[in-house]
Amino acid sequence: MLLVHSNKEDAVAKWRQSAGRYNAGADADAVRDGENNEVIQHKTDAAIPGAGSRYHGVPVPDYQPPDTIEDEVDREIEHELFDHDKPKDAWKQDAGPITPSPFLFHQTPPPASLWSSEPLWAERQQAVVAAFKDSWRSYAEHAFGQDEYHPIAHKGETWIDGGIGLMIIDSLDTMLLMNLTDEYNQARRWIERDLDYSKTGQVNLFETTIRVVGGLLSAYHLSGNDDLYLKKADDLASRLLVAFETPTGLPWANAKLFGTKLPSSYFDPNPTSTAEATTVQMEFKYLAHLTGKKEYWDKAETVMKIITDRVKGGNSLEGLLPILMNPQTGYFQGHEIRLGSRGDSYYEYLLKQYLQTARTEPVYRAMYDQAVAAIKKYLIGYSHPNNLLFLGELPYGANQPDKLSNKMDHLVCFMGGNLALGATEGLPVSEAMAQLTRSDLEDVKIGAELTRTCYETYNVTASGLAPEIVYFRVKDGYSKPDDGTGYQQDIEIRPNDAHNLLRPETVESLFLMYRLTGDRQYREWGWKIFSNFVKHARLPDGGYSALNDVTVSPPPRRDKMDTFWLAETLKYLYLLFGPQDLIPLDRYVFNTEAHPLPVFTPKIVDPGANWSQYVRGLATATPYKDLCNSSTTLSTYFHLSPSCDERSSTYSIHDFLLFPTFLSKDEQYLLLEACNRKLKRSLGKGAPYERGHFDGVIRGYKECVVSDWQKDAVRVQPLIDRVKSLFPKDTHWDVPHILDLSKHGEILAHIDNVEYSGSIVAGLSLGSPAIMTLRHKDDAKCWFEVWLEPGSLYIQRYA
Numbered sequence: 001m002l003l004v005h006s007n008k009e010d011a012v013a014k015w016r017q018s019a020g021r022y023n024a025g026a027d028a029d030a031v032r033d034g035e036n037n038e039v040i041q042h043k044t045d046a047a048i049p050g051a052g053s054r055y056h057g058v059p060v061p062d063y064q065p066p067d068t069i070e071d072e073v074d075r076e077i078e079h080e081l082f083d084h085d086k087p088k089d090a091w092k093q094d095a096g097p098i099t100p101s102p103f104l105f106h107q108t109p110p111p112a113s114l115w116s117s118e119p120l121w122a123e124r125q126q127a128v129v130a131a132f133k134d135s136w137r138s139y140a141e142h143a144f145g146q147d148e149y150h151p152i153a154h155k156g157e158t159w160i161d162g163g164i165g166l167m168i169i170d171s172l173d174t175m176l177l178m179n180l181t182d183e184y185n186q187a188r189r190w191i192e193r194d195l196d197y198s199k200t201g202q203v204n205l206f207e208t209t210i211r212v213v214g215g216l217l218s219a220y221h222l223s224g225n226d227d228l229y230l231k232k233a234d235d236l237a238s239r240l241l242v243a244f245e246t247p248t249g250l251p252w253a254n255a256k257l258f259g260t261k262l263p264s265s266y267f268d269p270n271p272t273s274t275a276e277a278t279t280v281q282m283e284f285k286y287l288a289h290l291t292g293k294k295e296y297w298d299k300a301e302t303v304m305k306i307i308t309d310r311v312k313g314g315n316s317l318e319g320l321l322p323i324l325m326n327p328q329t330g331y332f333q334g335h336e337i338r339l340g341s342r343g344d345s346y347y348e349y350l351l352k353q354y355l356q357t358a359r360t361e362p363v364y365r366a367m368y369d370q371a372v373a374a375i376k377k378y379l380i381g382y383s384h385p386n387n388l389l390f391l392g393e394l395p396y397g398a399n400q401p402d403k404l405s406n407k408m409d410h411l412v413c414f415m416g417g418n419l420a421l422g423a424t425e426g427l428p429v430s431e432a433m434a435q436l437t438r439s440d441l442e443d444v445k446i447g448a449e450l451t452r453t454c455y456e457t458y459n460v461t462a463s464g465l466a467p468e469i470v471y472f473r474v475k476d477g478y479s480k481p482d483d484g485t486g487y488q489q490d491i492e493i494r495p496n497d498a499h500n501l502l503r504p505e506t507v508e509s510l511f512l513m514y515r516l517t518g519d520r521q522y523r524e525w526g527w528k529i530f531s532n533f534v535k536h537a538r539l540p541d542g543g544y545s546a547l548n549d550v551t552v553s554p555p556p557r558r559d560k561m562d563t564f565w566l567a568e569t570l571k572y573l574y575l576l577f578g579p580q581d582l583i584p585l586d587r588y589v590f591n592t593e594a595h596p597l598p599v600f601t602p603k604i605v606d607p608g609a610n611w612s613q614y615v616r617g618l619a620t621a622t623p624y625k626d627l628c629n630s631s632t633t634l635s636t637y638f639h640l641s642p643s644c645d646e647r648s649s650t651y652s653i654h655d656f657l658l659f660p661t662f663l664s665k666d667e668q669y670l671l672l673e674a675c676n677r678k679l680k681r682s683l684g685k686g687a688p689y690e691r692g693h694f695d696g697v698i699r700g701y702k703e704c705v706v707s708d709w710q711k712d713a714v715r716v717q718p719l720i721d722r723v724k725s726l727f728p729k730d731t732h733w734d735v736p737h738i739l740d741l742s743k744h745g746e747i748l749a750h751i752d753n754v755e756y757s758g759s760i761v762a763g764l765s766l767g768s769p770a771i772m773t774l775r776h777k778d779d780a781k782c783w784f785e786v787w788l789e790p791g792s793l794y795i796q797r798y799a
Helices: 009-017 071-081 090-095 119-143 166-178 181-194 205-222 227-244 281-291 294-312 344-356 362-379 410-424 429-435 438-459 505-517 521-537 563-577 608-621 631-637 665-683 710-724
Strands: 002-006 148-150 155-157 200-204 254-258 380-382 389-391 407-409 469-472 588-590 596-598 638-640 656-659 698-705 737-747 761-767 770-776 779-788 793-796
Touching (some): 119 148, 119 155, 119 521, 166 205, 205 254, 205 563, 227 294, 281 294, 281 596, 362 438, 505 563, 631 779, 665 737
Antiparallel strands (some): 380 389, 588 596
């Protein structure tokens, strides 16, 4: 086994200039109603190389905020927010004083202040706090304790008799982060005195988990471990487990609460959506970690095991999944693939499960990367005539992957920020730049373009607010002719889709993109969106309502204020305008309802076993002799000379196998440190790089063999065993070999001695990116280059 530590900067530059071109096209009604798509029941300016204009993800270092939003407009928003007879600055008093302490919540490490150091943005934060207080005051006066609120009728309703605390619990952590002591104490008293889950009724598993269980767990952490919230979360989650009592372990869409009795199995004839079944994992895993109850972890992991089996078994489009599943069979139902409703948060939680458990579950990172590659290949479209990037849908799924629909839900807008989060794993681009791969930079660029598109769906309407669904006019595909209503040429809004539910997905991406890139334009866009919410959605006597038609101004109102307005939309706006160290993204992961949960290292199980099982399953499903490079890997990491035919009968391009993301970043660091320690023990501290190898092939190197990893064995051996699991069980293995190349070190062209090295060489590439060139021994014009990113596994076989 060869461990390569390479620093070939000139080769990397050459690759990026020539061969390293990204080609995305070469690879790789029970739940929601039809009307509103809802469940029925600091400054950092980091440039991104090669990403184009600001709209394409490049924060401009000398950028100044545009002057289109004047102070007069700010005063107008203040006037809309509060009673007109109050003094001009009374809204600041409503929101509370700008003070760094005491904080109502606990964060490790604590932020320096709740408020932006820039007065303008601190005031805008305060305006968001005032909007929250206004919304809460209306609810508390007219529907306190009810699950949902109708702010025009001043009435509430519950999902089941007595309610489950939906609005109150979904708002808890927003109150904590905004330091709203009175509102928080009011909510906590109700939870302590009045909330009881010993009741009978049916609730949606997904919505109850992300809003209520997630809200309670976030409040538990942020409150400094107030045991009230953990007990309530445990009580409710134990009752929700009945939904998992199916023939396969894939949950029913709904869970039936059985009052004071223990849950018992029941039958739900409806399919479950893929997103709903796979978006309870963060909450159940964190609850298992806190309580020590392994059952929560096992239920969540059983679902993911089913999904993993479907992906390995070829029941997906290169990691993209149909949106419905049958809990009785564990297989998909129908073919439609989309990133909107019923599909969206599956992809979100692949990444976030990996981040939440301190990167100890690399199987989900691998599945996420596979899915993102397929998104780039199949779902990206561009509008006409202005080339807005959008993520379309595949109505016929894998059966017709070339039939991309030009429809995009507002729900899809979470993906812009999610792509950037996946690239940097929570660090600002400026800090993560040295570790970002070409694919990572591409993800940030696409995320920026998608976020811009989502903003434009607001910007083109008369109200300045986005509709629920848009269609993009495309040059060669179907598009409805312009209906004369004045919409911009690229974006079409149909009458049934023109409503706005105060959704958070676009401002969620604005928050993430600002935190990760430092581009101030995202803040300005967020302020413009918030200003239009205040202008059009705020009710004269308090509260905010959804809107029926954003294409007219003023838009008619719809009598609904969903809980996510308080839980997500206003929270993300508050954080967007706030300081960078408030809920840092490398220490917290937001669930899909914007409840921040801390990163933790699991103790209740061995999460690394998931990855080993995944790789072993891959090897079992695909025999070693049949392993081959995917089309995504070939198009992204291989550069073939014109004379090199990958379909040649005399050799096979698949005799050189590449697994680009075999090791997570944490595993790379662990293994690299172990290799450096071993080199120091073997060669002595400060040993120089050798000028030349005995055979003249290697220059500028250090090397040693490893017969014993000593104290590092407990951490390193599982990584080596993971490599071995890809091979037949009877494979003979030599001891691992470490080769460390200096900055100018190189391996010259050579032919391996098969008698010495064997017919198979497996190598893990660590440190810096490198390029490996392989040339046919009988045809000098036939060669190919392979881009080796850190963490890559390569296998040379059948020499």
